[in-house]
Structure formats: structure tokens, C-alpha cells
Amino acid sequence: MMPSELLEPDQWAAANRTYPPTAAVPGPRDPLLTPYVIEPERAIASGVYRRVVMVFGAQSGKSEAMLDVAGQRLDQRPGPILYVGPNKQFLSEQFEPRVMALLDEAPTLMMKVARGKRMTKTRKVVAGVPFRLAHSGSSTALKSDPAVLALVDEYDEMRDNVNNQGGPLGLVERRGDTYADFVCVVTSTCKRGRVAAVKDETTGLIFWDVAVPEDIESPIWQLWQQGTRHHWAWPCPHCSEYFIPRFNLLRFPLKATPLEAARETFLECPRCGGVIEDHHKTEMNARGRYVAPGQNINRHGVIHGAPPDSKTISFWVSGLASPFVTFGERVAVLVEAQQSGDDAMVQQAVNAGFGELYSPGGGEVPEWMEIKEKSRAATYKRGEVPKDVMYLTMACDVQKHSIPWVIRGWGARASSWLINYGYLRGDTSEEEIWAALGDLVSQPIDGVPIRLTFIDSGFRPGKTDTLPLNRVYEFCRRFMRRVRPTKGSASAMRTPLIFSKIEVSRKDGRAAKYGLELVRLDTDHWKSWVHERLRWPEDHIGGWHVFKGVDDDYCHQLVSEARLKQPTGRIEWVQRSRDNHFFDCEAMQAAAGYLLNVQRIPLQKSHDRNKDGVGTQPETPSEVVSAPEAPPAPPALTRGRRIRRIVRSSYLGA
8 A cells, every 4th residue: 555656757667667588688677778768758757748759760769668658657646548559450469568568567567457357458457547559540549538648659650630530649639638737749760851950050069950841741750840859969989079960970881782881880970070889879878968959068968058948848869879779780771772772671771770851862962061061162152253154044943923043154164153043923924024034034144144044834824715825935935046945854865955846826826937946855864964063073174163152942952852763764853842943943054054065165274254245265275275176067057957966966075
């Protein structure tokens, strides 16, 4: 009849739980083996937060943490508990045996269990209160009993809508409306999504940024970023500065076999560059701390500042922190998955192994921070035309209510400089926005006119029954000398750029006396060209430059798609985030520069522009590095055939 001593969940588990000899780590439960579960367990027991979200990798101890919390609550403050698993099989074959082991191994719970007919597979009665086990596919089970503590496991595996009754989390949380101290715990490994890591310039810590909901397919990650966003941080064994471990800090040979990767992988400290190996993990975990954006931590592990104000406390732990799996073993699984070419295996290795969102093609796509670094190192400002620019080109991506545009300058050997970019806002079926685009196309920049403009004609503004006139083609007819309509091809083309004749109809329905030349673009070729140039060394000829002060939106859009090769050999570009307009514009820019033959512009020491802003060649031959010139087209050829021959010869020569 003596009441149990009041203990925190981790302390209660250490005193009452014992693993059998068949367990991976037999003997008394040691929460310090996975110290990152201690703070979440105590946050759950405190009742301060109504929702606790934990995003962990596989084999990180999150299920044991939920058993600690359930056992401590049943023993010291009995109240109804509801556990929700992803499916019936998981519930009956995996979790229910672990619940029975908990009830049988804890001395303080053993005598409080009602056995016999009162015990079923999905309902245990402990200390006079029910511990119900339900799966997310049953709306009846989710709505049956009230609960003071709800445990939702593997949330990302659950259905969005349960029998048209609503989401499982909403149904579960309604079970706690009658309890003032109700707490809902949600755990899972994450799935797909696109999120950036952002450095806090004050603390030097790199946190996961808050992504727009459209970029996140993982429900648990959406819940996590709505909360306090606590990250598990380690102290470097060399410099003692704290950092947040994640996959991009791992170092291993790029073309290593899985066995070589397992042997040669190590972690690099982002602060001092020190080599961190597996034998450092135990000490780093012991001194690890949770840090949220807005907080700072010193070398002694003392945290300053308050976390973000939220009713949800959320925790993220890298899979690298797991004491049961080495760095090399995590990487070996990923390398093997990549070599298999199975996208699902790669996703599983990233999600479960590292506890991070998987973005298709993420390993091959340049990250947006690389573009940001280019911007910080730039020597010219927005709207300035560097002296080495000979031509300006423009690219526009037509949308329903806007026209995103990019202006780029070209120099020797296809070197290029971003001059400006932006949006024209308005209904693209109306004339006003096209008049504004006409002014933009016609206006020189820093004295240099725009030589060529590409406009994507894949989207037609307005409905044909109410607006027979095609605004895109009509605009191209007005500026036929320097504006070309384009359309991308999803399948591979014989050459990356070809011309085809199109006839444009007037408002009265009669065919125009002359047509337009539509430029067909090999989408894979030009998007791949842009991603190759993003990582081009700044000091090499053919560099791809941006001006100082480029904003994050532009940077994010340029890495918004990833190139994937399907098992059939077909190339597919997968969208990783919501907006990709500037990436489409830059792909058209690459094609526009190619059409102007910028890859054959000779190297020169200096470059002068005449009064019209047009580039001039050096006057002395010594200033020019010898380079093959494209042969001029025969005078007898028509203009259309001449352009096609130049394009064909340029492509073969390149």
C-alpha cells in the first residue's frame, strides 16, 4: 500500500525496467545510453506542453522512450493512456509484446495489472485505468475511450483521412479534451521534403529552416517545425564548440564501395575542421544538449536565451547520434542504395539512417547556400553590367498572374553575369502586363541593349473561346527581330535547340501573312547545363556569376528541381520545391546564349563598348587568344536556314 517514490520517467525506467538476455543490450535500462530521450521524456511528464513532437532516425530509442513515459504515468499518476500505431500488424506483432514485457518486468507495475478476462490484446488495465492499443486505420478505436496521455507512433505511415472521419491526430487529440493536463506525443521518422539549413550568425549554429508547407511531404516534419524546433547539439572533442550533427558533415570517398565507406567515414567539425570518429560519440552524447533557434550554448553546455513560444515542444535528433550504429554503417547503407539505383532504398537510407528529409536528387543538386556564397563574393551590384559583358539576353516564364524574368550578360567563352531578375505582376490575359514587358525588353541596361529575349509559350494566357488571340505569340510578332517564343521538350532531342515554323492567327481568325519561328529546347540539356555552371570555379573561363545581394527566393528556385534517371534509362526532372520559375528562365538563358554563339566569343584582355552599347572586338591581334571561329553562312541562304545552319555547326563544334 506504500505509494511509489516520485521519479522522472528516465529515473523510473532505470529503477524498474530490465532487458532480457535476448535484447541487444541486456540488463537494467540505462537512459544515459541514449541521453537525447531524457529531456523529451521529462517534457512529457511535466504537462507544460499539450503536444510533444519527436523526429528521430531508426534505432534511436524513441519507442523505449514512450514505454518509459507510459510506465511512469501508470505507476505514479494513473490515468487512461492511448497508444496509436500505424497498422494492425505493427500493433499486434511488435508493440503489444513490448507492452507486456514492460508490465511484467517492472516490480511496481506487476501487481497492478488486471489479468484474465479483463486483459485483451488491445486493452490492458493497470492500476484501475485502461492502457488501450489502437491502429490508425480504425476510426472507432481512435474515438472510443478518453485519455490523459496519447502516444502516436510512426505518424508518417498513417493515412491522411480515417474512414472520412478526419486525420488520426485530430481524432486522438479530441480524446483528451476532458483532461486539463492532457499530453499528445507524436513520433516518427520523416519522409520527403525540401528544407534548407540556415546558419545563425550570432551563435554560429546551423539550424533547419522553416520551409513552406508545399515543400514538405512529411507530416511529422510539418508538426515539428510548428513547435519549438529543438536540435540535438554535440560538443566538438577538439575545440569544445557545440555544433548540430547532420549528414552533410560526413566525409567519405566519393566513389567508395560500401565496405570502403564503412571503414573510411568520419565526421568533420564545422567549427574547427577536426576529425570526429565513432569512439568520440559516447562522450559527445553525454555532453549533448538541445538547442532551439534563438538560443545560444557555450563550451560548458550552458544554454542562454528562451526557446520560441509555442504550445508544441519539438525535438530533432540526427541518426548519427544513435549509439547502436556507427557513422560508417550509416553511410554504407546509403552508398549501397545509391549504387542500386533504387530511389526508394535511397530515401529509406536518408530518412531512417540520418533522420533527415529526403529530397530526390539531393546529392547531385547544388544547394542554394552555394549560390548565396557566390553572391557574397560578387564584385558588382544589381543592374550593373560588368565590362566583360558583350551581349545581354532575357528570359521570361509566363504564368497566369505574373511573368518572372531574368536578364543575363554574356562574355568570353560563355562566361555570364546575372544582371537583374524579378516579376511583372498582373493578369497575363490582359494587355497591360505585356505593355510593361515591352518596355522592359526595349530599355537598355547601363547603355547595353537586350540582344535576344526568349519567352516560354508553354502556358497560354486566357481561354481560347474568350480570348482567341495568343498573347505570347502576338507579343513575339511585335518584337520579331529580337524576341523568340520557346517550348521545352521533355524527351531527348537530336540537337539541344531547333526551330519550327508556327502560324499565328489574328483576332479576326484569319491566318497571318507571315509566321513565327518557335524555338524548341531540350529541357534536360539546358537545365543540366545550368546546374553544372552553378559549381563552376569563379576564376575559370566560362564562369557563371551572380550580383551581390541576390535574395533567398532566387537561390531556392535555382535548385528547385533534381535530375533523376529512371531504371528504364529515361531522364526525369523532379520538382523539389514549389517555385521553379527562375530556374526555367536560367535554362532558357543558356539556350539564348548558345544561339548567340557566346561559347565562341574569343578571350581578350579588355573590352570596350561603342556608343550603342554593343561590344567591339580588340583592335590588335595580340590581345586575342587564338580560337576557332564559326564559318559565315553563305549569302544565298535564307535567314531561317542560315540560323539553323549556325546552330547546327555550333553544336557540333562545341
